[in-house]
Amino acid sequence: MPRKTNAIQEDTMGRFEGKVAVVTGAGAGIGKACALAIAREGGRVVVADIDASAAIACTTQIGAEADHTLALAMDIADAQAVAALFETAQRHFGGVDLLVNNASAMHLTPRDCAILDLDLAVWDQTMATNLRGTLLCCRQAIPLMIARGGGAIVNMSSCQGLSGDTAQTSYAASKAALNMLSASLATQYGHAHIRCNAVAPGLIMTERLLAKLDECMQRHLRRHQLLPRVGRPEDVAALVAFLLSDDAAFITGQVVCIDGGMLAHVPTYADGGNSAAARPAGGIAEAAAEQHC
Numbered sequence: 001m002p003r004k005t006n007a008i009q010e011d012t013m014g015r016f017e018g019k020v021a022v023v024t025g026a027g028a029g030i031g032k033a034c035a036l037a038i039a040r041e042g043g044r045v046v047v048a049d050i051d052a053s054a055a056i057a058c059t060t061q062i063g064a065e066a067d068h069t070l071a072l073a074m075d076i077a078d079a080q081a082v083a084a085l086f087e088t089a090q091r092h093f094g095g096v097d098l099l100v101n102n103a104s105a106m107h108l109t110p111r112d113c114a115i116l117d118l119d120l121a122v123w124d125q126t127m128a129t130n131l132r133g134t135l136l137c138c139r140q141a142i143p144l145m146i147a148r149g150g151g152a153i154v155n156m157s158s159c160q161g162l163s164g165d166t167a168q169t170s171y172a173a174s175k176a177a178l179n180m181l182s183a184s185l186a187t188q189y190g191h192a193h194i195r196c197n198a199v200a201p202g203l204i205m206t207e208r209l210l211a212k213l214d215e216c217m218q219r220h221l222r223r224h225q226l227l228p229r230v231g232r233p234e235d236v237a238a239l240v241a242f243l244l245s246d247d248a249a250f251i252t253g254q255v256v257c258i259d260g261g262m263l264a265h266v267p268t269y270a271d272g273g274n275s276a277a278a279r280p281a282g283g284i285a286e287a288a289a290e291q292h293c
């Protein structure tokens, strides 16, 4: 019998046929792109978000029939709500194979400053959502995955979990801890065929960031990438889909950067003029010397 199709399930590779995915923070930005990518390849997706209308809008965009997607309003920091999320996935779709821990307390980042100025309540709330919330989701998902013979988890980290910054102390620490949580999970449950990887995006232009960062700020950030364009939610979703799929069947415990090369070069790159053609034979140091001396 032909599988039921929906508006975005045309011309697909079907890597997620028969799979059930939970994506947190799937109402907007990167999470939404991940939910769409999984659904596009035949997966059934539970779209979980603290914003009910955003979650519903995402399922509407998936355009699925009732048994292919489900919207659920919940806060990942709330243990009862997390338990209810996975109970719902189990009841509605019969289990969980894939989990994308994408939700983060992004609303706190403007108040998340340098160590001496930092309000400890912001630190606690950031850890409660980004780190403890992710742990809660993993603890619910692992037994369901074991019952299905295995599964795959992607935790949404950040380049800020890999390098220091002048602000966002709590956010960065929560993302660095998330990298280790991913490695621990991969180590402890690999024997049960559960893989876990972290994805660390650089600057990804979501609607939220487009509203927040003016062109001047975007240009400033882009100068520090190697590729001359901004990252898009779909770029991250493609990597997440790869890591969730059997194409990545032997990859676990990794942190994969997706940042247009932001963390891959010497710090003087941007100051030196960021194309090879713009540089003299002496390289970045000579170019920088010419510009600034």
Ligand SMILES: NC(=O)c1ccc[n+]([C@@H]2O[C@H](COP(=O)([O-])OP(=O)(O)OC[C@H]3O[C@@H](n4cnc5c(N)ncnc54)[C@H](O)[C@@H]3O)[C@@H](O)[C@H]2O)c1
Binding pocket: 024, 025, 026, 027, 028, 029, 030, 031, 048, 049, 050, 051, 054, 074, 075, 076, 077, 102, 103, 104, 105, 106, 129, 156, 157, 158, 159, 200, 201, 202, 203, 204, 205, 206, 207, 208, 209
């Ligand atoms: N956009 C970037 O440049 C960037 C860079 C590095 C890492 N990230 C990471 O990617 C992930 C997604 O970021 P984004 O930029 O797409 O964010 P976004 O603000 O566009 O979307 C986040 C979604 O998560 C939901 N959400 C927030 N708190 C929640 C909670 N407690 N429970 C459930 N849902 C919640 C929001 O309602 C929203 O729909 C985050 O983990 C973020 O740290 C983003």
